[in-house]
């Protein structure tokens with residue numbers, strides 16, 4: 472028996488799992504879900520990684536990915552092809568001032584920090600400093616720690632604090648949201664004020680293991696089932712939100728890009 476903090480890591484989400492429940496496939500085995508791609512063929516995903524991702528992956532990202540693979544919650548990290556997408560986006564939009572909600576050991580954070588110019592900044596938030604500190608030595612070795620302002624704590628009050636200061640409104644070029652899915656709509660109402668017009672908000676896990684298109688009674692892992700409705704509601708809300716242009720990509724577990732237009 473062991474304690475499993477549900478995917479959101481929110482304080483209310485601690486539950487105890489028996490070995491029996493685990494055997495009944497209530498938990499994502501890292502072997503079963505060996506990657507987070509939604510592509511149907513493992514061989515095709517492997518092809519992408521080996522042809523276009525691994526040969527271009529920064530040595531520090533490789534080191535952080537390998538270090539994270541040894542951690543029990545390694546499935547939380549974005550996959551390296553998604554890291555490459557974030558890096559490309561940051562460069563294409565010339566982002567200088569970025570934000571990340573949900574850091575874990577820092578793979579997406581390092582991808583973004585490496586892509587920012589040397590005077591770029593990224594405000595990074597996570598309820599766990601412990602996870603962040605696992606990856607910090609690699610981030611420091613990569614020479615980008617000076618770009619990162621890490622804040623430990625739940626993101627919502629931190630965002631509310633930021634919004635109180637008028638100068639933060641419309642000041643972010645790029646915001647990556649990859650934390651507790653049940654708060655994504657709460658994040659959206661806040662980050663939309665903080666991102667500048669023309670800037671991009673990227674929401675991770677918007678296809679939620681493919682479950683968003685599964686029948687309501689489909690047999691799903693408990694944590695997938697719990698968050699599915701929140702993700703579906705987010706997708707519907709974004710689809711109707713005239714303040715943003717959107718683009719949903721089947722990269723990783725699904726990522727939705729929102730470009731603020733008004």
Ligand SMILES: C[S@@+](CC[C@H](N)C(=O)[O-])C[C@H]1O[C@@H](n2cnc3c(N)ncnc32)[C@H](O)[C@@H]1O
Pocket residue numbers: 478479480481547548549572573574575576577578579580596597598599602624625626627649650651654
């Ligand atoms: C999916 S992981 C982030 C993965 C990370 N982007 C990466 O590429 O490695 C989600 C993270 O969100 C954090 N988190 C969960 N709830 C949060 C909250 N309310 N506020 C801030 N961070 C939160 C967790 O501690 C966890 O590290």
